[in-house]
Amino acid sequence: MRALAGLASRSLWNRRGTAALSVFSIAVSVALLLGVLHLRDDARRSFASTVSGADLVVGSRSSPVSLLLYTVFRIGDATGPVSMEIVERVARHPDVAWVLPLSLGDSHRGYRVLGTVPGYFEHWHYGRGHRLEFARGGPFADLYDAVIGAEVAERLGYRLGDPIVLAHGLGEVSFATHADKPFRIAGILARTGTPVDRTVHVSLEGLEAMHVDWHSGAPPPPGARTTAEDARRADLAPSRVTAFVVGMRSRGAVFMMQRALEDYRGEPLTAVIPGVALTELWQLLGAAEGALLAIAACVVVAGLLGMLSAILTSLGERRREMAILRSVGARPTDVFLLLVLEAGLLALAGAILGVGLMYGARAAAGPWLERRFGVAMELGGLTPYDLALLAGVVLAALLAGAWPARLAYRRALIDGLSIRL
Amino acid sequence: MHRPRTALCCPALALATLLATGAHAAPTPPPVGTPAPHPVAGAEAAKAGTISWEDLVPDAARAAYRAGPPPAVHDYLSGESGLAAQQPQDFSVNATLDGHSIRLPGFIVPLELDAEGRVTEFFLVPYYGACIHVPPPAPNQMLFVSYPKGLTLASMYAAYWVSGRISTHTRQSKLGSAAYALAATGVEEYRY
Numbered sequence: 001m002r003a004l005a006g007l008a009s010r011s012l013w014n015r016r017g018t019a020a021l022s023v024f025s026i027a028v029s030v031a032l033l034l035g036v037l038h039l040r041d042d043a044r045r046s047f048a049s050t051v052s053g054a055d056l057v058v059g060s061r062s063s064p065v066s067l068l069l070y071t072v073f074r075i076g077d078a079t080g081p082v083s084m085e086i087v088e089r090v091a092r093h094p095d096v097a098w099v100l101p102l103s104l105g106d107s108h109r110g111y112r113v114l115g116t117v118p119g120y121f122e123h124w125h126y127g128r129g130h131r132l133e134f135a136r137g138g139p140f141a142d143l144y145d146a147v148i149g150a151e152v153a154e155r156l157g158y159r160l161g162d163p164i165v166l167a168h169g170l171g172e173v174s175f176a177t178h179a180d181k182p183f184r185i186a187g188i189l190a191r192t193g194t195p196v197d198r199t200v201h202v203s204l205e206g207l208e209a210m211h212v213d214w215h216s217g218a219p220p221p222p223g224a225r226t227t228a229e230d231a232r233r234a235d236l237a238p239s240r241v242t243a244f245v246v247g248m249r250s251r252g253a254v255f256m257m258q259r260a261l262e263d264y265r266g267e268p269l270t271a272v273i274p275g276v277a278l279t280e281l282w283q284l285l286g287a288a289e290g291a292l293l294a295i296a297a298c299v300v301v302a303g304l305l306g307m308l309s310a311i312l313t314s315l316g317e318r319r320r321e322m323a324i325l326r327s328v329g330a331r332p333t334d335v336f337l338l339l340v341l342e343a344g345l346l347a348l349a350g351a352i353l354g355v356g357l358m359y360g361a362r363a364a365a366g367p368w369l370e371r372r373f374g375v376a377m378e379l380g381g382l383t384p385y386d387l388a389l390l391a392g393v394v395l396a397a398l399l400a401g402a403w404p405a406r407l408a409y410r411r412a413l414i415d416g417l418s419i420r421l
Numbered sequence: 422m423h424r425p426r427t428a429l430c431c432p433a434l435a436l437a438t439l440l441a442t443g444a445h446a447a448p449t450p451p452p453v454g455t456p457a458p459h460p461v462a463g464a465e466a467a468k469a470g471t472i473s474w475e476d477l478v479p480d481a482a483r484a485a486y487r488a489g490p491p492p493a494v495h496d497y498l499s500g501e502s503g504l505a506a507q508q509p510q511d512f513s514v515n516a517t518l519d520g521h522s523i524r525l526p527g528f529i530v531p532l533e534l535d536a537e538g539r540v541t542e543f544f545l546v547p548y549y550g551a552c553i554h555v556p557p558p559a560p561n562q563m564l565f566v567s568y569p570k571g572l573t574l575a576s577m578y579a580a581y582w583v584s585g586r587i588s589t590h591t592r593q594s595k596l597g598s599a600a601y602a603l604a605a606t607g608v609e610e611y612r613y
Contacts (some may be wrong), residue, residue: 041537048534089498128535164551252560255544260497273529275540279574282538 004334008341011321015314019346022307025351029303030393031357033296034386038362039375040289046375047073047281050194051274052383053125055254058261059081059243061268065284068277071102071243074112074195075373078104081240083267090246095257097249098123101241103207106166106178111152113166113200115207116243121147123247126194136160137187140203143232145186149197151370153188160185164200166210178210193376205236212236246271300393303410304400307346311404313337315411322412336402336409343401347394355382355390442541470584471524474547477601479515479562486491514561514589524584525564526611529574537569545583545603561601568605580611 051072059067060080070076084101091099100123103115118139121132137160139147146164158164162185167177183202190273191197209231213220226234248254254273261271322335330338359379366377382390446459528549533542545564566583 044538045536048537048538052533093498190438250600251565252563255563256497264498273530273532275533275543276577277532278538279540279577282574283576 001337004338005341005345007325008338008345011338012342012345015082018310018314022310022346023350023353025306025395026300026303026347026393027353028355029296029300030351030354030390031361032299033293033389034355034358034382036292036296037290037360037386037389038358040292041050042377043285043373043375044282045378046193047278051124051125051126052129052398053247054245054274055248055251056246056258056261056271057243057274057277058269058271060248061270064270064272064277065191065242065281067270067272068274068281070104071245072195072274074104074199076113078242080268082243083236083268084239084241084330086261086264086266086269087241087244090244090257090261093248093257095248095253096246098247098309100124100245101204101238102243102245103204103238104242106168106207106210108164108166108200109156111149111198111200113202113207115202115204115238117204118202124196124245126192126196130192132196133190134194135188135190137185140201140206142184142186143203143209143236144181144183144228145203145206146183147187147189147201147367148185149189149199149201150191151197152200158185158188160188166200166202180225181210181231198370204238204241208236209234217278222353233266303350304347304393304397307343307350307397308403311343312407313400315404315408318408319411319415322408323415326415332409332412335412336405339405339408340401343404344394344398347397351390438453470522472518474525474562476518476525477515477564479517479561508551516589518587518601519589522585523587524582526580527564528580529572529577531574535571537571539573541569541571542567543572545581549580564601564603565606566603568608569583572608575610582609582611583607 053262057067057071059071060078060082062079066076066079071080087099089100090096098119100116100120104112106113121134121139124132126132134147135150136154137147139145146166148158148164161183164185165177165179165182169176183206189196209228212231213226246257248257258271258273261269281388324336325338326332362377362379366379368374369377425476525545527545527547529540530544531540531542532544533540535541543566545566547562563585564583566585568583568585572581583603583605584607585603588602588604590600590602
């Protein structure tokens with residue numbers, strides 16, 4: 001067997017051009033299959049562990065998934081504002097433990113700005129009840145303090161005390177900035193692996209101060225601007241926010257609160273239980289996942305068929321090679337095994353190259369995926385399931401190789417030493 | 422990370438389910454209009470293991486029990502103490518069930534998910550739709566279940582058998598709020 005394997009690999013090396021093509025096609029298909037599987041796991045992990053301990057997320061009327069996306073994942077846009085009046089009403093309710101108002105709508109170099117209360121750093125949990133921790137500094141103390149997430153600090157190279165100018169709107173570039181009211185970085189959060197890392201947090205009053213002279217939705221002309229210092233003296237109580245998160249004192253009352261908010265006649269609201277909306281999101285994604293996996297499986301099959309056709313077409317040219325082998329004492333079964341091993345070796349090489357391609361692609365695309373879709377990539381090793389899949393691909397190749405092997409076996413019996421071409 | 426085959430592929434459990442459903446077949450149906458007999462009283466049902474949603478309502482309130490959705494809760498947001506008197510929902514618990522091992526079928530409202538997307542904490546409710554646009558169930562018609570092992574939810578419309586140890590708490594608040602909690606040991610898909 002060892003001799004045969006050596007022979008097979010040398011024979012393949014002799015035809016390395018076409019063999020490389022077969023290897024590459026299998027590698028691409030394996031990379032696609034493993035890549036889809038790992039992406040699915042990354043997405044699941046990123047989304048599932050994003051928020052914990054919040055009983056209700058409430059915003060202007062929209063679909064539950066969309067509400068969860070823009071409040072928790074900071075993807076997408078809100079459909080409308082929520083008045084502070086309802087936020088305060090809910091906060092005063094005896095069944096409610098805490099309320100976190102959230103205000104979105106500004107950005108800094110593509111990272112979202114979130115206006116909130118200091119209680120956010122205490123009550124916002126992620127994963128299995130993990131609290132937010134500060135790598136440096138602390139929550140906002142001054143009006144113009146900002147707390148940034150780990151990725152914002154890393155990617156933009158910010159340190160404590162650096163000035164940060166916020167821009168109006170959610171694009172990566174904005175032509176209407178709040179340059180007259182720069183903020184100062186007062187805290188940098190430790191990495192969480194959630195969208196918190198990509199957020200710049202400021203106080204609600206700070207957001208109001210930035211917009212205190214933006215009555216027409218645009219910055220006022222130079223003469224009419226309010227300076228940062230003057231803004232401190234203005235009335236900075238917010239009248240509207242984008243959404244709010246509720247923590248209930250008694251869990252059993254969450255349905256009643258949800259129903260009461262949804263029925264509230266004062267303004268159109270949607271209240272979602274985060275776990276429910278996340279599960280709905282899963283079920284939406286599940287269909288897409290299934291389709292992607294099916295396509296990836298088909299691509300693997302296509303890769304193997306390509307390899308098979310390459311071997312079959314090469315059989316005609318290799319009849320002389322088979323004859324020479326027979327003449328030096330190879331039995332017909334050796335010829336059979338030789339061809340099966342060739343198929344196996346091609347698949348093995350393709351699988352190994354495919355794993356390399358997959359990791360390369362993930363390392364290259366990882367930062368972009370995290371930025372754009374909030375999916376944090378974890379470059380872990382291959383799971384047992386991955387290894388089983390790879391073994392399955394090699395096994396399938398071995399089985400597929402039996403077909404050209406059998407053809408060669410029969411021809412070896414028929415041809416003898418004289419070949420009629 | 423992949424949906425495990427549910428336990429009902431195991432023939433022993435399929436047989437048990439068949440026997441259980443077979444045991445409920447009545448010999449002759451009573452005439453229309455006969456009031457339904459009381460279900461097995463709380464403690465006895467708990468010893469039997471499988472209970473029904475009616476068992477969660479204590480004897481005193483059972484006579485007034487109405488199946489179906491409760492009326493709208495428009496005034497809940499005002500939080501005034503007078504609300505409890507207006508509220509037809511039942512806040513009392515059946516204390517005889519406390520500490521028993523029970524098995525109850527219901528629908529799952531997920532609350533907490535773990536990193537793999539498995540549900541580790543959820544409400545068990547008697548009908549689907551106790552989620553977003555439909556009236557909530559009465560407080561003593563829902564169980565807060567903790568299941569650290571985590572359940573991969575096949576679909577929000579799927580019913581599950583949940584077994585575990587039930588505990589009852591009555592929290593005193595202005596509105597009165599009861600709670601059943603369950604430490605789940607097993608969750609299986611419900612098949613007819």
